[in-house]
Amino acid sequence: MEKIEIENVTLTLAHPDKLNVDWTGQNDLVRQITAAWMKVDSTDIPLNPRIVGKPGAGKTTLSYYVATEILKQEAYIFQCTIDTRPEDLIIMPVISSTNTINYHASSLLTAMIKGGVAILDEGNRMSEKSWASLAPLLDDRKYVESVIAGIKIKAHPEFRIIITMNDDATTFDLPEYIHSRLQPTIELPYPDGKEEYDILKMNIPFANDEILNITVDFLQKAHNHNTSFSVRDGINIARYAMKLHKSGVSEDIDSAFTLAIKAVLGADGLRLLAFRPRQDNNN
Ligand SMILES: Nc1ncnc2c1ncn2[C@@H]1O[C@H](COP(=O)(O)OP(=O)(O)OP(=O)(O)O)[C@@H](O)[C@H]1O
Ligand SMILES: [Mg+2]
Structure with a gap:
């Protein structure tokens, strides 16, 4: 494992x-996102974009893709949870086998040191107290302080950060001083039918086209009805339907699809599947 010394630690x-x-x-x-991260002048600073959208819409994938494929930087994902403490975000002390204390940099701090991209995933699951420790990093000061190791660490000039947030109910409302540091807000809507087909095809390229098409039709109907069924649900449904069909558990594709909907989405999914508006011209 790579080690580095900062202020004798x-x-x-x-x-x-x-x-x-x-x-x-x-x-x-x-x-x-690329524009938000750009520096247009040597005195300019990158912004800290926040990607918001429904669960399973593609927020983490989009963040990782832009970091690694467009910026060509290394990405460090930090999974924020309700239990994330301020020090977890920065440096954690670990007792070694020889009873000395080793200091482990978090993925966020490692990205800051190496000039990578930090993806703070599901940021609004983390408490205000933990967010507060990041305030100086998120404005033009660009440093963090570790209380445990007693050091202050400045971010590498190439360091970038992006935050993903779910707009579901099980999350914290962030205080205004944090909100204002996590800008711009980039909303990730559900894809249209053509895009959704491409996403399914990209993720399960070996899937049968008929299964992909009925899954896309179902997902588009789900989005039109404002349900929370997501692209990820669609990938799971199509994948399972294909397995059910190929293994012979379900004889035909329609019954494989119905069983997959029931297994992945339950009764709400079946209700939507059965729902037929009077004029259904969607295809
Ligand atoms: N535009 C896209 N191109 C390729 N794959 C996509 C796209 N959108 C979504 N996906 C796929 O959909 C799935 C869900 O995406 P992802 O995990 O990024 O969603 P999320 O919004 O981060 O979800 P959560 O809120 O649960 O964290 C992944 O398998 C991802 O590969
Ligand atoms: Mg995610």
């Missing part, structure tokens, strides 16, 4: 996340 660094991620469609969002 030896830090063990985290590893970047290596994911097999690709992105299709909604290219304007890719360009907006």
